[in-house]
Amino acid sequence: MAGFFKSLFQRFTKPNIDWDDLEAALIGGDLGPRLALQIVADLKSRQRTLHGADIVEVAREHVRKILPETIPALDPLPGKPKVLLMVGVNGTGKTTSTAKLAHVLHQRGHKVVLAAADTFRAAAVEQLTVWADRLKIPLVKGPHNCDPAAVCFDGYETALKTQADFLICDTAGRLHTKHNLMEELKKIHRILGRKDETSPHEVWLVVDATTGSNALQQAREFQKAIPLTGLIVTKLDGSGKGGVLVNIQQELGVPTRFIGLGERVEDFQPFDAKRFVEELL
Incomplete structure (x- = not known):
């Protein structure tokens, strides 16, 4: 996924963002329509000049919130497989x-x-x-x-x-x-x-x-x-x-x-x- 975000960073280097293009790019990165819309809405709400680095950081914030902080340990059970x-x-x-x-x-x-x-x-x-x-x-x-x-x-x-x-x-x-x-x-x-x-x-x-x-x-x-x-x-x-x-x-x-x-x-x-x-x- 690092490759996708790197391409996202390079693609949106201009201050004026094409929001439809960005949404399509996020969906194309397999984040799905729901998360893509959330990220775009968040970026729009910030009301300031945005660059690729901003887009990537906001996307990372959203991904961080979705993924669990810890994964359950794969431990054996007592007395049985x-x-x-x-x-x-x-x-x-x-x-x-x-x-x-x-x-x-x-x-x-x-x-x-x-x-x-x-x-x-x-x-x-x-x-x-x-x-x-x-x-x-x-x-x-x-x-x-x-x-x-x-x-x-x-x-x-x-x-x-x-x-x-x-x-x-x-x-x-x-x-x-x-x-x-x-x-x-x-x-x-x-x-x-x-x-x-x-x-x-x-x-x-x-x-x-x-x-x-x-x-x-x-x-x-x-x-x-x-x-x-x-x-x-x-x-x-x-x-x-x-x-x-x-x-x-x-x-x-x-x-x-x-x-x-x-x-x-x-x-x-x-x-x-x-x-x-x-x-x-």
Whole structure:
């Protein structure tokens, strides 16, 4: 997103601002119409000569107010595994993010079990198997095309027996417009709740920063199906924007928990709102 704000700074260097152009630029940065209008209204109310630096600073103020100051810690639960359900559409980097999250928790000294619940796409199971072998993390999987809810259930049983701190379930990528696939996700949610009525404890949507406002629509639809507790935003290194995470936080109240900045395991980091705002320019 720093790249977007830098271009905003350079673009509006003249004292006379074209407000329609500015509004369009803010929306183009994936901040969304609602926040763009708020920023423009704020700038207009200041009644003074404005330059690019003023615009960026006001935008930063608004973003700072929307993003939570602190993100909940990802801590284990006493006596039972904490269950994280990873959801999202195809191509967002969900399986890779699942593996990288497992690596982060493993590095923190936690015992992790993975469940390969994307049973319809053999490549996804193979990909997660490679990651699990590389990271030396147990993986639960089933036959091709088996019931993904059953894999998650078996994963919970394994995590419980081995006294694992976390169970991370990688579900199939699904279009948010496909009713039957969203119903399947609800079933997984219900089945996980049979062993522990509070499970899954976290449901994280993985979105691609480069898809812009479409990511917000995805979040809306997934939120209708199952309550989201967090967001993982991938490909922030290739977007130059990232405003969609602000947009989703403002509209749905779903905080960003981790961000992906590249292909390496080290490029997967906990989201730091303060740093994010500071780096806007």
